[in-house]
Amino acid sequence: MTRRTPLRLTLGGRETLSSHHTLYLSAFGGHNSGMSQSLEARPNGRPPLRPLLETDRAELVRYLRQSPEENVYLLSRIALDGVVNEESVAHGRFYGQWQGDALLGVAFFGHRKGLTLTGESPEFLRGVTDLALGPESDWIVLVGPRGPVEGFLSHYRWRGRAMHLNRLQDFQVLTADTLGECGAAIRRAEPRDLEDVVEMSEQMLREDFDLPAGSLSREGIRESMRLKIRDGRTWVLDDPQGVVFKADVSAQYAGGAQVEGVFTRPDARGRGFARRGMGALSAELLRSSQFVTLHVDQRNDPARRAYERAGFRTRAEFRLVLLAVAPR
Numbered sequence: 001m002t003r004r005t006p007l008r009l010t011l012g013g014r015e016t017l018s019s020h021h022t023l024y025l026s027a028f029g030g031h032n033s034g035m036s037q038s039l040e041a042r043p044n045g046r047p048p049l050r051p052l053l054e055t056d057r058a059e060l061v062r063y064l065r066q067s068p069e070e071n072v073y074l075l076s077r078i079a080l081d082g083v084v085n086e087e088s089v090a091h092g093r094f095y096g097q098w099q100g101d102a103l104l105g106v107a108f109f110g111h112r113k114g115l116t117l118t119g120e121s122p123e124f125l126r127g128v129t130d131l132a133l134g135p136e137s138d139w140i141v142l143v144g145p146r147g148p149v150e151g152f153l154s155h156y157r158w159r160g161r162a163m164h165l166n167r168l169q170d171f172q173v174l175t176a177d178t179l180g181e182c183g184a185a186i187r188r189a190e191p192r193d194l195e196d197v198v199e200m201s202e203q204m205l206r207e208d209f210d211l212p213a214g215s216l217s218r219e220g221i222r223e224s225m226r227l228k229i230r231d232g233r234t235w236v237l238d239d240p241q242g243v244v245f246k247a248d249v250s251a252q253y254a255g256g257a258q259v260e261g262v263f264t265r266p267d268a269r270g271r272g273f274a275r276r277g278m279g280a281l282s283a284e285l286l287r288s289s290q291f292v293t294l295h296v297d298q299r300n301d302p303a304r305r306a307y308e309r310a311g312f313r314t315r316a317e318f319r320l321v322l323l324a325v326a327p328r
Helices: 054-064 072-081 122-133 146-156 191-209 218-230 273-285 301-310
Strands: 092-099 102-110 114-118 141-145 163-174 234-239 242-252 257-264 292-297 313-323
Touching: 054 072, 054 092, 054 102, 072 102, 072 114, 072 242, 072 257, 092 122, 102 122, 114 122, 114 146, 122 146, 141 146, 146 313, 163 301, 191 218, 191 234, 191 242, 191 257, 218 234, 234 273, 242 273, 257 273, 273 292, 273 301, 292 301, 292 313
Parallel strands: 114 141, 257 292
Antiparallel strands: 092 102, 102 114, 141 313, 163 292, 163 313, 234 242, 242 257
């Protein structure tokens, strides 16, 4: 890992997790509504990846559906907002590498500074690097399968910004066949729960990213959680003292769903809330989706055990990268 720099992060649209991540869409502010440079051929003569348009939708969906679980976030974005949508702050820009009429690789630069990529050819990874150093250089968070991300970093790290975090994550999938106990009384969060879930979200981010006190915008977190509660995407479990467990749904469409923002109050850990909460939430999501996914830090053994008992199974190895951000 490269040197660490204290962060001053403003959450705008989603937060990361203490126990797992789906960082296709980052939480660190900024809606870049346009590219700062034109997409011209680089001096090295390599053609850039082409921005994808609505007319490319059928081929893009076909390509992503080759690995529907791993690409659930991108498929849900297309289902909700199409391929091109500059008005939606939750969306972004797709780029593709083509061979004839077929896509060989896809990169997605989110409006909130997240980057995800799927594709392994050296030409594709160099093309993504050109974008990440040029017209899309304001990205902060990267997540993707281990091989492609490490291939990208082999080009990027020598010329790009320093990393605050670079770690491996397990990508896990739950289906109706693996679902465990799901009898907990989980419910959608309500406006009265806002301050509880804001406090839990801030604790989660500080723990997971090793951030100092004062490095996060409480107002940014509050606005993010307010919108999630409004949209019915945050779920909670209660005990006699109040909200004890929370989780957010970051993606859902008919094919599948993805969960993020999982957190159990520190004084209630070790009592099975994460296992029961994830089981109950997954059962709800499986009513309209075929599978549920999440990401978990490979070093977080308690979370991994809880998710496995709920019915999640490790499917692939991903890498998560958070770039260093200069303090404000």
